[in-house]
Amino acid sequence: MSKNILITGSSGNLGRAISNLSVEAGYRVIGTHGSRGLKDKHDKIEYFEVDLTSETQTSDFINVLRSSYMDLHAAILLTGGFAMSNISNTTTDDLMDMYELNFLTVFNCIKPVYKWMKESGGGRIVVVGAKPAVEGGASEVLPYALSKGSVIQLGEILNETGRQDNIVVSTIIPSIIDTPANRAAMPNANFEDWVTPENIAGNVLHLVSKESMDLRDPMLKLYGKS
Numbered sequence: 001m002s003k004n005i006l007i008t009g010s011s012g013n014l015g016r017a018i019s020n021l022s023v024e025a026g027y028r029v030i031g032t033h034g035s036r037g038l039k040d041k042h043d044k045i046e047y048f049e050v051d052l053t054s055e056t057q058t059s060d061f062i063n064v065l066r067s068s069y070m071d072l073h074a075a076i077l078l079t080g081g082f083a084m085s086n087i088s089n090t091t092t093d094d095l096m097d098m099y100e101l102n103f104l105t106v107f108n109c110i111k112p113v114y115k116w117m118k119e120s121g122g123g124r125i126v127v128v129g130a131k132p133a134v135e136g137g138a139s140e141v142l143p144y145a146l147s148k149g150s151v152i153q154l155g156e157i158l159n160e161t162g163r164q165d166n167i168v169v170s171t172i173i174p175s176i177i178d179t180p181a182n183r184a185a186m187p188n189a190n191f192e193d194w195v196t197p198e199n200i201a202g203n204v205l206h207l208v209s210k211e212s213m214d215l216r217d218p219m220l221k222l223y224g225k226s
Contacts, residue, residue, distance in 0.1 A: 004069050006207065008052060008109060010045065010076035011038045015100060017056040017197035018076055018204050019045055030065060031078070034043025052079050052105035062112035071120040074208035075113045077127050079105040080148075086140050095143045104149035114158065114167060124208040127155050129173045130151065131223065133181055152219075159217045170207040174200055176222040185208040195224035 004020050009015040010031025019042060022029045029045045032208035038047055050061045053120040065072070067079050081101040106127055117123035130148035132138035162168055176182055178194040200222050206212055207220070 003073035008073040019202040058108040074124040096148040098143035170218040193225035
């Protein structure tokens with residue numbers, strides 16, 4: 001029987017790479033996307049439009065999944081966004097925008113997912129941090145780094161109780177990802193130094209595989225050569 005994997009942000013470059021590889025690996029994939037719609041639908045993925053910034057809408061969505069599937073093997077929570085801003089020009093609105101997009105979309109999903117996994121015997125959760133949140137260099141991406149730092153801390157806190165609940169929260173820390181948008185924004189960069197969505201996808205699938213079941217509190221820094 002295929003194991004169920006939830007992938008939020010499945011319409012993004014990284015989301016598509018992980019979703020496609022998950023299907024190839026034999027998982028049953030449930031993907032979410034926002035109101036902008038979805039390009040390049042995979043015929044073996046079940047898609048849902050969900051506003052993950054809404055606690056109520058996210059909770060209702062997870063309840064719908066629970067009514068259809070007995071358990072959830074893994075949740076890979078990719079929804080998020082990026083913005084430039086430093087201490088001089090950051091406003092409280094900037095902070096709230098980044099927290100809403102990067103932290104609340106994770107928290108609103110992880111809360112009912114954790115409960116579901118706990119009641120069904122365990123599972124694996126993957127969240128996405130950011131290099132500036134752990135390595136420094138955050139001065140020009142202040143709200144972004146703060147919001148991603150909160151995501152990382154949430155994973156650490158949940159792993160304290162996850163030991164007894166058979167739930168592991170893994171954190172991936174990518175540097176610049178080689179996407180068309182990033183290439184357009186930084187045309188003079190050396191793209192070969194960047195980490196690709198496909199390489200990240202392979203590492204994420206390892207984190208939710210049976211070969212990684214002995215890992216505790218895993219954090220993968222996927223920096224490529226950058």
